[in-house]
Amino acid sequence: MDFSVIINELPLYFEGLLLTAQLVPFSLILGFLAAIPVAIMRLSRNPLVNYPAFAFTYFFRGTPLLVQLFLLYAGVGQLDGYSELTKEFDFLKGAYFFALLAFFLNTTAYTAEIFRGAMAETPFGEIEAAKACGMSKWMILRRITIPSALRRALPAYSNEVIFMLHGSALASTITLVDLTGAARIVQSRYYAPFEAFITAGVFYFVLTFLLVWAFRLVEKHFNKHLNRREETIIEVVT
Structure with missing residues (x-):
C-alpha cells in the first residue's frame, strides 16, 4: 500500500467525514421524532389512521434506499411548479437536501416499526396499573407506554443507527x-482503490465502534434495575 496517498488526501477524507457527520445525525433525529407518531398510528384500530402509516412504512422498508434516493433526486424536479418553488427556497435544488430527505424518510419507516413492536409488547400489568391510578389514554401513552417501549427498543434501534451510517455512503451517488465520495475521488486521482476505500472503511469502522460503545452506555444506564436483578439471581444461585 502507498501510505503517501492516504496522508496527502486526509483533508479530503475529513471533509467527507464532516458531511457524513451532518447527514446521519440530522436524519436520525428527525426520523426519531417522526417515528413516534407513525408508530402510534400503526397501533390504531382505525383503518383511516392505520393504513396510511402502514403504506408509508411498507413502501420505504420494501424498496432499496438507493431507489428512493434516485426517485427524490431525479424525479421530484419533474413535478409541476417545483422549479418556481426552488426560486423561493434555494436549498430545495441541492443534492444535500434530497439526501437528507431520503435518509429521513427511510429511517422514519424502520424506526417506526421498531417502536411499534416495542409499544405492542408493553406488559399488560403496567397498563392496568396506570388505569387504576386514573390515568387517561394519552397520559398512559406519554408516561408509561412510550418510555417503556423506548427502553426495550434500544438494542434494535442501535442497529438501525449503524445501518443508517453505512447507508449514508449512497450520498456519493x-x-x-x-x-x-472522498474515497471515489482519491481512487480516480491515483488509481489506488485499496488505499482509497480501505481508508474510508477505517473511518466507518471507528464511527461504528463509537456508536456501539455509546449505545452500550445508554442501555446500561436505562437497564440498571435489570442488571441488579440479574446480580441478585446469580448470588442466590451461587
Whole structure:
C-alpha cells in the first residue's frame, strides 16, 4: 500500500467525514421524532389512521434506499411548479437536501416499526396499573407506554443507527462528497482503490465502534434495575 496517498488526501477524507457527520445525525433525529407518531398510528384500530402509516412504512422498508434516493433526486424536479418553488427556497435544488430527505424518510419507516413492536409488547400489568391510578389514554401513552417501549427498543434501534451510517455512503451517488465520495475521488486521482476505500472503511469502522460503545452506555444506564436483578439471581444461585 502507498501510505503517501492516504496522508496527502486526509483533508479530503475529513471533509467527507464532516458531511457524513451532518447527514446521519440530522436524519436520525428527525426520523426519531417522526417515528413516534407513525408508530402510534400503526397501533390504531382505525383503518383511516392505520393504513396510511402502514403504506408509508411498507413502501420505504420494501424498496432499496438507493431507489428512493434516485426517485427524490431525479424525479421530484419533474413535478409541476417545483422549479418556481426552488426560486423561493434555494436549498430545495441541492443534492444535500434530497439526501437528507431520503435518509429521513427511510429511517422514519424502520424506526417506526421498531417502536411499534416495542409499544405492542408493553406488559399488560403496567397498563392496568396506570388505569387504576386514573390515568387517561394519552397520559398512559406519554408516561408509561412510550418510555417503556423506548427502553426495550434500544438494542434494535442501535442497529438501525449503524445501518443508517453505512447507508449514508449512497450520498456519493448524487454528487455529494461524503466519506465514500472522498474515497471515489482519491481512487480516480491515483488509481489506488485499496488505499482509497480501505481508508474510508477505517473511518466507518471507528464511527461504528463509537456508536456501539455509546449505545452500550445508554442501555446500561436505562437497564440498571435489570442488571441488579440479574446480580441478585446469580448470588442466590451461587
